[in-house]
Amino acid sequence: MNVSNRKCVRRLSIRSMWAAKSRNLIAVVAIALTTILFTTLFTIALSFNHAFQQANFRQAGSYAHGSFKYLTMEQVEELRSDPLIREYSLRRIVGMPHDVPFNKTHVELGYSDANNAKWAFIDPVEGHLPAEGTNEAAIDTRVLSLLGIQPVLGTEFTLTFQVDGEETTETFTLCGWWEYDSAIPASNVLLPISRTESIFDKLGTKGEDGMTGFWTMDVMFRNAINIERDVNTVLENHGFQNEDSYMDNYISTGVNWGYTGAQLSGSADPITVIAIAALLMIIVFTGYLIIYNVFQISVSGDIRFYGLLKTIGVTGRQLKRIIRIQAMSLSVLGIPLGLLAGYLIGVQLTPVVLSRLDGVVVDAISASPFIFLFSAFFSLVTVLISCRKPGRMAARVSPVEAVCYTEGSSGKKTLRKGQKGASLPTMARANLSRNRRKTNVTIISLSLAVVLLNLTVTFTNGFDMDKYLRRMASDFVVADAGYFQVSSGWSDMSVGEEVIESINEQGGITAAGRTYGLTSFVQEFVPEEYFRTKYSRWYSPEELDIVVEDHEKLEDRLADDAQLYGMERFALDKLGVVEGDISKLHEPGGRYVAAVYRLDDYNNPELDSHWAQVGETITMRYVDELEYYDPNTGEVSRDGVSEDIPWALRARKYHDVDYQVAALVTIPLALNYRYYVNYEFVLNDQTFVQDTGTDSVMYYAFDTTDETNRDMETFLRDYTENIQPGYDYESKETYAAEFESIRGMFTILGGVLCFIISLIGVLNFLNAILTGILTRRREFAVLQSIGMTGRQLKSMLIWEGIYYTLGSVVVSLLLCLATAPLLSSALGNIFWFFTYRFTIMPVLLVIPVFALLGVLLPLVSYHFVAKRSIVERLREAEN
């Protein structure tokens, strides 16, 4: 049966809602606070994701969704009109310089249109893109510094570069420049189309390499949800394909991994996911605690009213609806307030959170509508969950019971032991047990704030600077920026002697040393077991069997790429010796090596991370030339490699050198390659230079006196920013600053979370006390009429407040003690620089605050009651 009574129920709901003004206020504030928590969390999370994605884009070189590569202009014309493509950009490569000073840097000359410059982060910050028909060019600051020219617009410069195999030298006028970004793989020199044409004409370029002179079209689709499908659809629409490169209709395509990469890393990192889920749970729970309590209390206060409604024929379901409508109406007010405040807080907090992430720049705080949608949704869910039980309670009440219902009298308890009579404290205690649920929820909600505070303090106190600095072995490390860049890694980016000289000129250096990095090809011979361990990540066991079988061997050991360090004494002295005697390496040119164990995050050597034993003699094979051969027939490939034979690679020209393993060592994190692929050995500098025939300085590390520390820091900052922007440095000070920023971030985040949750706790407390007093107005009148003075009444209420406080302190103490062992291991596992120190100081510090609240809140609330005379209150309940 469907009766049109919704309007009437709604009217009832709204009218009765207006009757509970103080409850409404508290409920709105509670809902708003819950929403604030959600919004702040989502703002930070989405901004984080956004920034992370931006970092990926910079590494990928662009934030275009996809690209179609090496097109002719006809193909561009055809594809670009495809309805799937929202926007497109064009780029055309002309050539690359290879001679000094560009031998170590990837620089591309070419044309980019405005869209491309924007999407690829190569928009000039100063000046403009080159104009057609001029000899203008725009470049980045790295190219500027390599050319040795000042960033002054109008400066002329000359570049020699290769265009499809032809070398040419051209002169340009600087029309714009932008900051070099070490995360972006290539540097660019932007030219106008007219210039690209004239160069091609001059050289008669035909584009035999399949790239030069062709166009690359980057595109934006409607969204990034399925870029690959969109790319393929566009190809299909125009009769192209990207699978068979021998067909005429082949077009090479690319999908920006920055989009997929960000999504993958977001979903693949279980700790982040768990952390966010845990936070969401805590917020839902906190929100539930208070919103539930507000409604539960208000329903038990209004139970007579609901009983009355029932007697006149309102059904249980309608009662539930009445409560739900009230909750929704309050949400309509509370949620937008919370969204606004939460977003503002999130905007403030995001930079704090992101500042510690390397290479991630906060360019914009996410204002994604999802933040508000998610937050509003979660808040609403919390509200609905919270008012379900109170709704059932109102629906279940029988009309007759409701009329004589007083708070707590529904309990089964009929007896109370003891004949000593009632003192104020015992009355207060008895009062709290009337509505145990309310009392418990209030106490839990207060305790939660305390536990979180304790957690935050434990957490940030536990951050161990000493542990953190252990990875930084020397005061300073200077190297090419690429060495510090996780995305690129070090590869033949030598620190110039002029740089080392400039540093040494600063003075104050107490000890210093170069470490050479390997730029040639060296093989070592690894026991099969270790070979299998290393490659098991890339091959299936079956494949591995074949690889081992066919592999180049020396005795029973397998040839494998080696990684070598050539260390001067300074770095050698910083090594951690696990076994053996490192001093043998001090002899210049001595044939001794140290095998390198890896370090785990906790700075302990991983004991099976290297195969070599102290005292054993090992062979290094220095390879001058390689050859491809067919492992089945032994046939050597002379002219390139085709894909039908599984060619294997081996040394053709080489010399072997034998070494004795003098020690097993560990290298401090700041002094290693910063990536790990092969089993590593350390040689001293001279042996290294002698045997490899190379001398590329990977980094220059040094200590300074305490007095000159600061000066060196200032010098290096200026030097790597302005004079040699291709270089970068790390120092104990930057590490310490990084440490402080991590700690600061957690302090602020924890602090804000604690603050809001304690606000919720206190609000809950206030609500419990206030409603406890309001619903007992009449009872207080009775007590006063039989002789309880106002003072006695107040002290009874204060006792109630103190019991809440005591309860919260006891519960939070127990919780803190119970979670301590769990925390210490969990946090120690997540953060390697964490040292657990048990503390309950925060709990103790909170006691006086709570005690004060326990006294003040009842006194304040009592004022609401005391305004009305006893007779008024006595009469009130009788009608």
Place this chain on the structure above:
Amino acid sequence: MNILQTKKLKKVYGSGENAVYALNEVDLQIDKGEFVAVVGTSGSGKSTLLHMLGGLDRPTSGVVEVDDQDIFSLKEEALTIFRRRKIGFVFQNYNLVPVLNVYENIVLPSQLDGQIPDAAYIDSIIETLGLGSKLQNLPNNLSGGQQQRVAIARALATKPAIILADEPTGNLDSKTSLDVLGLLKVTGQKFSQTIVMITHNEELAQMADRIVHIEDGRIVTG
């Protein structure tokens, strides 16, 4: 000897044309040990009178003297203390404290006064009212009559000068009403209490020593 008297007691609600005289110059004297019933229809001012006598509400003008003490010359806090020593209340809906058991409810007023209850005296009240077996019960486990007997016990516990009963049998059936009133009268006599009872029931009023009729805020007979 008058234990309670009012002089030109007046209570006006509202003002001007809307003024309602709940009590209009009421002069009433009650002797020690007397059982007085105040009878009137609803709205006659009898509840207001009782509240004035008990010091729960302040009059517009006039004086209430209990034991020769002008109670409205006292400050709020002092008035409360005076009330808990000199006056016991019995309400129509019992008004027991729900979280306290029967015994605790009975001794509550004397404990609020910081006194150790006179155990022998309390025991004899409990015995007289037949509450011996219910002392540890919470009020929600008692019948209406039982609750009202607890309320009477509570009113007697501090050995007050007067017991003021506001429709004490209003929520009880007629047999229980007679029982409770009987007990009220008997205990009043036994512990030599002065009782002022409000009722609209003429029949029950007959049990009193004296009946005072009140109409439109004025005493008509008494």
